[in-house]
Structures are given as C-alpha cells and as structure tokens.
Amino acid sequence: MTSITIADSRLQLIANARYFYQQGWMVGTAGNLSARLPDGSFWITASGKSKGELLLSDFVRIAPDGTIEASTSNSQPSAETSIHQLIYRLFPESQACYHIHSIEGNLVSRLVTGDTLPLPPLEMLKGLGVWQENPRCVMPIFTNHLAVPQIAADIEKRFAMHPPQIPALLIRDHGVTVWGASAESCRNSIELLEYIFRYIVAASKLDINRHSEQ
Numbered sequence: 001m002t003s004i005t006i007a008d009s010r011l012q013l014i015a016n017a018r019y020f021y022q023q024g025w026m027v028g029t030a031g032n033l034s035a036r037l038p039d040g041s042f043w044i045t046a047s048g049k050s051k052g053e054l055l056l057s058d059f060v061r062i063a064p065d066g067t068i069e070a071s072t073s074n075s076q077p078s079a080e081t082s083i084h085q086l087i088y089r090l091f092p093e094s095q096a097c098y099h100i101h102s103i104e105g106n107l108v109s110r111l112v113t114g115d116t117l118p119l120p121p122l123e124m125l126k127g128l129g130v131w132q133e134n135p136r137c138v139m140p141i142f143t144n145h146l147a148v149p150q151i152a153a154d155i156e157k158r159f160a161m162h163p164p165q166i167p168a169l170l171i172r173d174h175g176v177t178v179w180g181a182s183a184e185s186c187r188n189s190i191e192l193l194e195y196i197f198r199y200i201v202a203a204s205k206l207d208i209n210r211h212s213e214q
Contacts, residue, residue, distance in 0.1 A: 009035035010043050012183040014054045016098070017045065020190065021052035025100040031175065032078035035183060036088055036095045040064040044084055046075035064088075082152040087179045090159060091167070094179040096186040101175040104197035109172040111204055115141050115158075117170060120199060124192045128166040137165050144174040168193060 013033045020026040031051055034044035041063050045051070049058040060077040061070035066085050068077065078084075084097045108117055116138040119125065130137050140158060145151050151171060168178040168189060176197075178189040 008056070009037070009183070010056050010059050013043065013045070013059070014056070016183060016187050017051040017054050019187070020098075020100050021050075023102075023194075025102045025190070025194065026051035027101070030101040032080050032084070032099050034062075034078075034084045034097045036097075037061075040088075041069050042084065042088060042097075044077050044081055046071070047078050048076075080148050080151075082149045083155065083177060086152045086156055087177070090156070091179055093181055094167070095181055096183045097177065097179040098186045098190055099175055099177040100190060102194055102197065104194060104201050105170065105176045106173050108197045108200050109141055109170050109174075111200065112141070117141055117200075119166075119196055120203070122196060122199065124195055125166075127188055127192045128168070130166060139166065139168060139170055140164055141170045141172050144171045 013035055017026060017031075017033055020031065025031070029048050029050055032045045034042045036042045041061055043059045043061055045054065046058050046060050057072040058075065060068055060075055062077060062081055062085065063069040066082070071077075080099060083099070087097045088094055111117070119137045119139055121134045121137075125135060125137055140162070142151055142154050142158075145154075155169065166189075167180055168176060170176050176190070176193055178186050178193065180186045180189055
C-alpha cells in the first residue's frame with residue numbers, strides 16, 4: 001500500500017490540475033498530468049476524472065515498463081500514459097509531464113499545414129530555455145491518431161532525428177504536452193506557451209483584418 005506524506009507529489013498535481021481547470025484548459029475530464037518518482041515509476045491521473053475535483057485516489061501508479069503498479073477503485077490510467085512513459089524515457093531529467101486542452105492550443109495547430117509551428121521571438125521564450133536574440137524557434141506538431149501508442153511512436157521517431165528546441169509538443173486539434181525537471185517548471189511552461197498561443201491567434205486575426213481592409 002502506498003503511503004501518503006506531506007511531500008506526496010500527487011498533492012501538487014491536484015493543485016495544478018485545479019488551476020488549469022479554472023483557466024478552462026482542463027474542462028470536464030480532459031487532459032492528464034503525471035509526476036515521476038525516485039524509482040522511475042510515475043503517478044498519472046486516472047481516466048475519466050474531473051480535473052477540477054481530483055482526489056489522491058484519482059491517480060494510477062505506472063511502473064517503468066508501463067504496467068500498473070498501484071491503483072484504487074479499479075481506476076484505469078489516462079489513455080495517454082504511453083506518451084508520458086516515452087517522455088520520461090527520452091528525457092531522464094524530467095520529473096513531471098503535463099498535457100492540457102486549450103482552445104488556443106488547438107487553433108494554432110490549424111494555422112500551419114506542416115509539422116512544426118513557428119513561435120514568435122517573444123520574451124516568454126526565455127522561460128522555455130531559448131535565450132538567443134531574435135530566435136528562430138519551432139514547436140513540433142504531431143497527428144492526433146485515435147490509437148495513442150501511434151502518437152508516441154511518431155514522437156519517438158521524430159525526436160530521434162530532430163530533438164525538440166523546447167520541452168513541449170503539440171498534437172494537432174488536441175492539445176499541448178510539456179515536460180520538465182519539476183511540477184513548477186511544467187506549470188510555468190504551460191502558462192508561457194498559452195500566452196504565446198494567444199499572441200499567435202491575436203496576430204492572425206490582425207493579419208486577416210488588415211487584408212480585408214485592403
């Protein structure tokens with residue numbers, strides 16, 4: 001039986017999930033969050049749970065090999081567990097992985113037809129580890145397959161050839177996934193990217209209005 005301590009990583013996941021829910025980024029049961037443990041296993045939100053009302057029992061512990069290590073009330077792990085498992089394997093320094101569904105995140109994935117999203121050279125990129133002046137930074141976009149393991153396979157294949165510039169990726173018409181060395185860094189990355197997404201959407205509207213006035 002898993003013990004509960006004041007440092008239980010699930011407590012931070014619950015707090016961040018509630019915050020994202022309040023922002024409209026994890027409405028209903030959408031999205032999934034996970035936190036890695038010292039032995040390589042990780043807690044991930046159970047499938048079908050409201051992200052604004054999570055309890056400690058609403059998580060499933062996944063072993064490094066992908067098998068269920070601990071679960072309560074026969075809860076099933078998020079359908080996107082395979083992506084979290086891959087992220088922890090590809091980026092061993094990562095201690096958390098967050099996936100949310102926002103309107104702007106889906107809109108920006110529709111603004112381009114290719115498999116990358118150019119990001120504007122905003123100050124916010126520094127918070128994502130990009131410190132160059134006038135950087136040329138792109139974010140990878142992946143097809144939203146119904147079979148999530150196929151998405152994970154696509155991510156692994158592309159990252160082997162083209163490592164991401166920032167710790168984040170987009171799944172088209174689905175949402176953004178970030179990873180980082182702590183729950184705090186993941187929350188910061190989500191906030192920064194959502195700001196950038198809103199900027200891109202607003203800039204796109206300005207361009208449309210300018211063209212319509214000409």
